[in-house]
Amino acid sequence: MSRRVGVVQFPGSCDERDALHALALVGAEPELLWHAEAELRGVDAVVVPGGFTYGDYLRAGALARFAPIMGAVAQFAAEGGPVLGICNGFQVLCEARLLPGALTENVTLRFVHRAVDVRVEATNPWSAGLVPGATLTVPIKHGEGRYVHPDPQGLADAGQVWLRYADDNPNGSVADIAGVTNAAGNVAGLMPHPEHAVDPLLGGTDGRGLLAAAAPAPAAH
């Protein structure tokens, strides 16, 4: 059965159409959720897409986390609902303390857009079909993607390091971390854009593997 996936649209979201498109391609029933609403309309999963919410002013994600819908997202997350933050969405979830750590300016001080290889380090609902060690090619595009955490080893020991840059660390992230989850594993965030890697015409399909929680549930036998 296909899953209803809500894509949160904030003022300044840019990749929400891309997310809708990609989610539909992996078999979900995606719909937009509006930042000013306080509920999630019963969706099965939530994606916080990329973009520049509130212009990324002050800090990326800093202003978006106060939107009314974020209360509902936090509650959904606490109840174990799958939540994925992509790029700016990752930044929003960190600012909202739904994910550990913080994202700050790339060490290069420049925005960077290119395809990178990431290695899967742990399993969670969003990459359910992949085994740790799998390497995927997915684009990144961000100016503030340097992941900072005081204890990256502790995070890894807790199984919360989801993805690492496999060879090229494009932003100076600590311990090459490209994606993390919360302790329970249902809330995940990543700087790469899986929604930009779902169509062979647009640079590969590796991103599909990172949208597993949106794919139809296997039919019950």
Added chain:
Amino acid sequence: MATSDRAADPTVPEPAAEPDALATDLGLTSQEYQRIVATCGRTPSTAELGTYSVMWSEHCSYKTSKIHLRRLPSRGPQVLVGPGENAGVVDVGDGLAVAFKIESHNHPSFVEPIQGAATGVGGIIRDILTMGARPIALLDPLRFGEPGDPVTTRVASGVVRGIGRYGNAIGVPTVGGEVDVDPCYAGNPLVNVLCVGVVARDGIQYAKAERVGDVAVLIGQRTGRDGIGGASVLASATFDDNADDEAGQAKRPNVQVGDPFAGKLLIEACLELYARQLVSGIQDMGAAGIACSTAEMASAAGLGMRVDLDRVPLREPSMESWEILCSESQERMLALVQPDRLDDVLAVCRRWGVDATPIGEVTDGDRLVFTRGGAVVHDAPAASIADEGPTYDRPREPWVHPHAHEHPDADEPAPVDPIADWLALLDHPRAADPTPIAEQYDSAVGSSTIAGPGGDAAVLRLPGADGTPGVTLRGVAVATDGNGRRCSLDPAEGARQVVAEAARNVACTGARPLAATNNLNFGDPTRPPVMDAFATAVDGLGQACEALDTPITGGNVSFYNATGGTDIHPTPVVGVLGPLADVTAAVPAAFQRVGDAIVLLGASTRPGLAGSLWLWHVRGRLAGRLPAIDLAAEVALQRLLGDLADERLLASAHDVADGGLAVALAESALRGHRGAEVTPEPDLAAHQWLFSEAPTRVVASVAPDDLAAVEAAAAAAGVPLTHLGAVTEAQQVRVTGVGALDLAAARQRWQSGTARLLDGP
């Protein structure tokens, strides 16, 4: 006393104090001032002088270029909207139309590269938005000084950062562009930006009032003092209250700070207004802000407009009326709305967090009336401001390049080591890998970029008019081209070749060139040779566009590009757009498969070192007579490319331009991570074969099984086909009898040129 009586009458604008002096300060000639007095029938007010001076400035009125631009071909069945509106719109089939236009932000980008370039991006995006279209792509043709100079490093890195900052944050992908460097741009960079938008054929909006009583709604940012005088270059120094105190005068910056976040909200709010058919006319506010948008919309309809300046939300309440009228504050639009739809319009804007304020209404008659504090501060015929400004036929004297009559094909000695020259060419920013720039841009947002920066043309899969990606296989290819050095040698021939090259780039992808836009970057038009170069370049553009059936649907003119009395090269930049029926058939520029045959389509290689990158970059010489382009042969080549792509007979196609076959072969090899083995034509010097820039040539690779079909098609089309060799596994481009270019070494040079431009030595 008559004057004080008049001043006391709140229905008649108070005359400006010392109007003649103010007019002069504003850059108006005495004849222009006399015309304003005659039109008003009285001494104009300060606000009126402000409005006229900005609207009659070169930037807004095209007073110098108008009589020449009229000669450009602008019609065709494909053209839904031609020059005169904010952007041209062409029909691309399936009920979809595409709006596109190019604009420059050259001067501000030198003063404040980041913000200057950023606001340029915002400005052209709003022109596309004004047409009812969703902006879906940007291209950025750029010109800087030579790498290494600290000023150039600051300007180039800042401009790229600014374009990225605005384009990335507003969610419009930057999918292409071009870069060149030349000392003439060191103090006057060129920052041109082309924007493409998609709109339903029946959803096009017009900047025109429709009916009396419609409410004028100001949408977007509050109006501030920024950019006042930015439109009329001459005004900025003295357009100030305390103009008599020149030394102590706070000179206002001509630079604005753009707000891509506000721009993004404006896009979404406007698109929702269009989708719900809530506006009856809309105009963006660029140069001359409120004055310009009201005058143009009223004049276009033969109606008047009355605006209460007290209702304009201001960032600084102390602003004078003329400042409010002429402010260039960014991210604003003026919409005309039927009174019964006003509440809906305000609600849509509120939902998007965009300020919207009714400030006036469309009136009967022809007057543009502005009031402040209950008194009329401006009352003049809208058409006199917007459409009846002065036009000039400025004196011309032939533009003669001092070295245009030399013969480098005959007298330039052949290189001892052509491979070394080949390597040297690859790190010139014109030929180098643009990745260090392109990487700073989001070219992926929108999920429509089939081919982004790096190819001959960007290829976009068209989204639906609502922005939904992936709904059709239909696409468009877009490319920009300009070549100041060649245009400096011969403005008319150079311009013809620029158009041909832009269209050829589009054709290489398999798309059919459909229409063009142009940005005419020139020096000081009061210098007769510059004026002549401009006029002859316009003729060249027109001839080529006529021949290629790519009418010019819009564009921009940027004059006064000069540093310390020295003009830039005449630099017309042309954007060409063409539809593709099926983006899965788009042809890449990179070699694809080992064993494919490499052929040259189009003219066989002739001597052509005049104005070439080799002559300039390796020999330090700009000289020669450009070989004339055969436009009929060009048309045949471009048609053939489309036909071959439709049949999926081409594995790759890449236009031969700067750096000749040498650079074209190297690029296809480097991008494809394949080598090549090629044999030059026997009766040509090796360096001519490698570096000649004779036009109308394309390097294509073809699967061996398809070669006979390609040969037959070329023969039937009357397009010469020359066998060059084959794609190989070896990481080198080997040229029989000359030597081999090692791809590892080549890649290193190729990847360093652009980085040097941005980072310095």
Added chain:
Amino acid sequence: MVRVAIDVLLKDEILDPQGQAIERALPQLGFEDVREVRVGKHVELTLPAGDDLAERVEAMADQLLANPVIESFTYRVLDEDHDRAR
């Protein structure tokens, strides 16, 4: 109403690439011996006076203006006449 300035810096242990870039650029411009350059944000705002001013400013800084995971802040009340004279 009072005008308050809040300065936000990355915590000492967090790499500050902007500060480093400036530190590297300064000698080229002839400024020798400049050390420990740190770059952060400077926010100025006007808010109602009151006994709980400190509390309100700190709450705003903690919740919004700085991210305590990576940043620290200081603030001061500006002497209007002096500090706004730019």
Added chain:
Amino acid sequence: MVRVAIDVLLKDEILDPQGQAIERALPQLGFEDVREVRVGKHVELTLPAGDDLAERVEAMADQLLANPVIESFTYRVLDEDHDRAR
């Protein structure tokens, strides 16, 4: 050596998009009546003391830290013990 703080802000007449966005968001976060929010850069650095300190700092700010076309700056010498205590 002295530690100096330089604050760079966009000039008053220039739109400050960051300040504007924050000002608009604050009421949502429960901070009412906050006005005229401006956001700029805060730079701290250590340099040799000397009579020409003011001159050096101003030159540095003018040439590198601020773009005088759109920005203005103020600076102050920090009291090490107090101001660095974060």
